[in-house]
Each structure stands twice: as structure tokens, then as C-alpha cells.
Amino acid sequence: MTKRALLIGAQSYDLTGVHADVALMERVLADRGFTDIRVCADSEAGYHGMADALTTLADETKEGDAVVVYYSGHGSLLPVPPAHRGDLPGSPHHLQYLVPVDHRHSTADDFRGYLAEELTAVLRRVTKITRNVTCVLDCCHSGGMVRDMGGWRIKSVPSEVPVAAGLARSVELATGPRYPDPHVVRLVACQRHGFAYEDDRQGLFTTGLAKALEDFRGRPVPWSVMIPRIRDHIQPRVVLQRPEAGGPSGRLPFTLDVPDQPERMPLASHDGRLRVPGGVLFGLGAMDRVRLVLPADGSRAETTAETEVVAIEVTDALLDAPAIPFPSPLPAGSYALAVRVHTRHPVHIETRGAFAEALRARLASSPRLFEAADADKALASVRMRNGVAEVVDGNGLPYRHPDKALDSGSATPSARAGKVVALLETIARGERLRELTDPEDLSRLNVELTARMEVETAPGSCVYRTFLTGDEGLRAGCRYRVSVAGNARHHELYVWVLGVGLSGRTTLVTHDQPSGIRLESAAAPDADVGADAVTWDSGPVEIWWPDDVPANGSRPESVLLLVGDRQLDLSPLVAAVRNVRSEPAALSALLDEVCDGVRDSRRNATAEALRYRVFNWRTTVEPPQRQPGATTEERGERKSQ
Structure with a gap:
């Protein structure tokens, strides 16, 4: 077994810290036993150099290898002009891509951007050989506004390059899977609608990642627990740059091991009061008991204390002051654990x-x-x-x-x-x-929304009918999709999809963006929602019957669509799963979650709690009819279990 890494550094368009990013990651990975570390930088980080380096990595990977793909540079979300979309049926509304150093030399016949679909395809090749794959992307995109925050910079990528050749390449690749491979751990600089920052030395995300790995050296801490520590390292410098961990993030770093772990809830402090943001969604109520955990930091040992929920403020659980004094601000990576709750x-x-x-x-x-x-x-x-x-x-x-x-x-x-x-x-x-339903108090989101769930009429037909309350007897292998729309263009809204599957497991179907996917303005408003419409749809989700569940009778299945007015990481709601077949698939193309998901410069000056709406559909699922054919993963679809 070889530990392999490909480090790509595309220092273009006035970025200055990319080479330092690559050098830091080279030291971090070498210190963790990676012996085959390849660097693709400077003139080698042009389009063809990047493509060749990734192809070579896939060609040389062997079964059982650990593989890391790291990228530092710009990412782009380039709007495709309507005229081009009309000339090429099936074309996307945006091109999503990594930005090679020769991007500015693109021509009508030679588009030099490494597309999301290309990265998805090469990673899928690698995971057919080994499942131990981690993709780390520290990048920004062209859609952001340039803001000056005391020396922190982001430079937009010029969007005047010709897109015709890139659009044709995207449509050609669309015949294969568009969705990220569910076996790839994806560590991303931040979410979709934000900004990515570097200082004069290097990217803040790469710095935070290296510090977090050092913080937890020698301890069995999975990526899902490490990502809040990375956020805490970044936010004191530029608040609300929000890194995410997608895919099977319950794994320990650079392994396939998934440790048992409790449901770690977020812990925050505001105006001297401790609170669990979104505590209602985690099942907390007044008089429930929680344990507070402050991780070790340097010379200070790990500190724990029990306390009680004294009140619910909108959706946040307000906590009584613990018997021992807690520092302010809280140490990076602090969290809360349920001790005894009313929802037993x-x-x-x-x-x-x-x-x-x-x-x-x-x-x-x-x-x-x-x-x-x-x-x-x-x-x-x-x-x-x-x-x-x-x-x-x-x-x-x-x-x-x-x-x-x-x-x-x-x-x-x-x-x-x-x-x-x-x-x-x-x-x-x-x-x-x-049992989660629309709240009736101040935690209810006061926005008019319509949501629907549709079920495919026949396997592979891509023809859907509206799911009606009380519909019974769906079969494993059926596909559904959910969508939401509303006249709320002037509201910032986020959406999550959770599945409580026939196995009893909870799946965050939108696992690629666990803190919520932002609703966007409708491309073509219709009569139902009007000119101020925001919309989102999931695309097809396959109902999956896990191998460890006996196929001896129908089982309940629930699909929840939650819409809120704040970002909130709901990944703690998902239990760690050891069976590799049970890892949930991600929702959107790889650069939906990374290259156009960059670092956010807005300051969070208040402790306003999440207000939300819930749409809940219930059905029963019949056991599958076993038939030969492509698996869900080979078709590139997402799954609900």
C-alpha cells in the first residue's frame, strides 16, 4: 500500500500564496507517511499539465493505496450566455472549473479551464481502484465581489474568455455521472455564495487545515469533528469563511476507518451566555442535561462540565452557567453532548x-x-x-x-x-x-414557500408524478426528487434534505453542503412563484435498500425538506456508519460545493437563531426486485437509505 498525493498549485490572476500552500501541504502529508508526493505548479499547472497529472495519478494508483488530490488557486463559476445555451441543447447554465495558469489564453476552440465534470470523472476512476481518496480544494471563483478587509484579498477571475469549447466539453461529459463519487472525502474552502481569502503568505483554509491536523495529532478524530476546528482557526481572522467536509466525513484522516462517536452538537457563546445553536433540531428542550467539552489546547487539558438547558430562544438552547468558569471566547472545537433529554x-x-x-x-x-x-x-x-x-x-x-x-x-x-x-x-x-413539523412559535420562518415531492413513474423514464400524502408501496430502486420555491428573492434562505430511511438511519442527503444550500433566483419564473422567485430542486434521489437490512417486508421511509434563514451544520444528525456501502452520496457536481463555493466575508455580529419550515413526506418501501444492471454509484445518482 502506497500513500500518494498530487498537489496542484495554480498561482494566477494576482494570487500570491499558492506556492506556500503547496509547500505546507507537502510537509503535512510527508509527516503523515505519504511517500509518493507529486507537485504540479508553475508552468506545469496549465490545463494540459493538470489533466495529465491527474490522469497519471489514476493510472498509477493501486488497490489499497491512500490518495490525496489537493488544489490551491482560483475556481470559477462562469455564466453561459443564453445564446450559447440555445445553440447547444443540454448545456448547463454555468461552467464550473478550476483555473489553470494558462486560463487567459483560452480561445473559441481551446477552453483552458479544468471542468467540474472532468475532476469528478478522474476521481471516480481512482475510487474504482481504492476507496481511500481525499480531495482538498482551496479555491475561489469569479462571481465574488472584491472587498478590502484590512489586507485580506480576493481577486475575481476575468470572465471574458470564450466559452464555446468549454461548453461543448461539458455537454459531452454530461453523458457520464455528474455527481461526486460517494467514496471521496471532500474538504472544501467554504460554501457556495462567499469569498475565499489569502493573505500575502498563503490561503487561510490551508493554514487552518494544517493547524487542525496538528491539534489532533495522535487522536482518533474524524474529518466531521475536525472541520469545526478548522472554522475556528479561520473565523477569528476573517469571520464566516466556512469550510465544509463532504462525502464520508466520518472517516479518520486519510484512512477508511470510521470511529464510533457521539452526536456532537455545536456550542457557542454570545454576550456571556452559552447556547447550542439549533438545539431544537437536535432534540433539546428546557431542563435537558448536556455535557460541555472544551478540547485540550497547548498547556490546557480537556475540560468538561455538565449543565442544563434553561430556555429555548427561537431554535437555540440557552444553557445555565456551569459550575466551573468557562473562558470567553470558547476554545476552538468546543462542543456539547446530550446527557439526558426529554425526547426519550x-x-x-x-x-x-x-x-x-x-x-x-x-x-x-x-x-x-x-x-x-x-x-x-x-x-x-x-x-x-x-x-x-x-x-x-x-x-x-x-x-x-x-x-x-x-x-x-x-x-x-x-x-x-x-x-x-x-x-x-x-x-x-x-x-x-x-415527527419534525413546522414550528408554531417564533422559530417559524415567515416566508411563503411551496414544496413538492415527485416520484418517477417508471425506472429510468425521467417522467415524474406528484407524490401524494398517503402514497404507499414505493419500491427500492425507485427515484424521487424534491423542490421548493417561493417569492423570497430578498431573503437569504438555505435548504437541507434529510432522509430517515427504511434502515432507520438518518441521511443528510445534501451532505455535500451540510450547512445548507442557498436558494437562488429562478432562471425562468413561472406563474406560481412570480418575478421574485427563488427555487431549488434536488435532482433524482434513488431509494436504496441497504445490504444489512433483511428484505422480508415493507419498511417506512421519510423525506424531510427543511428551509431556514441561517446556515447551520446539520451533519451531527447523521450517525457514523461503518459499512462502506452505507455512505450517503453527495447532491451536486463537485465544484458546486467547492469551486463556486468560496469564502464569505460577511461578519456575524449577532446571535440570531435559525427560523425554519419543514416539509415532510412519508411512505413505505417494498423490498427490491433484484435485477442485473448498473449500480447507483455507476450511474452517478444520489441515494436515500
């Missing part, structure tokens, strides 16, 4: 002996579960079948195939109970989200 779910135990006692002890310490005497009122029941623990629903259907690794001969009762309770907590989290 009953579990019935149908077994005896040491395992049953270990299970009761685990339930007693679970913040979201308790033992129930009545099986009819329980979320789930735990029983023994042929010496193996089994968790079943109200109809007696097992949530998972029996885990033979946890039979009495290979694990202690405590370890077996811990595995069962982890599954029960995953199911309980999903059930809590199934």
Missing part, C-alpha cells in the same frame, strides 16, 4: 441473563432511551435468536441481519449491549426527525 424513546427487553443486565445498564446511561415493560408501546424490542441479539420493530421485523460477530463466543455482554444500544440510538434519532 422506550425499548422493550425480551431476554435474560448477563446480556440483559448489560443492556439495562447501557440504557440507563443513554440520553435518548429507556426501558419499557410494554412491547406494544416500545420503539423497538431486543431479543435473542439462536444466541445472537436481534433488534426488531413493532411488526417483529429485524432492523438488521444478525451480527454473528457479536455472538456469545466472541464478545463480552457489555460489548454486545453497546452495539445494540448504538443501533437503538440511531433508530431513535430517526424517529425523532420523522
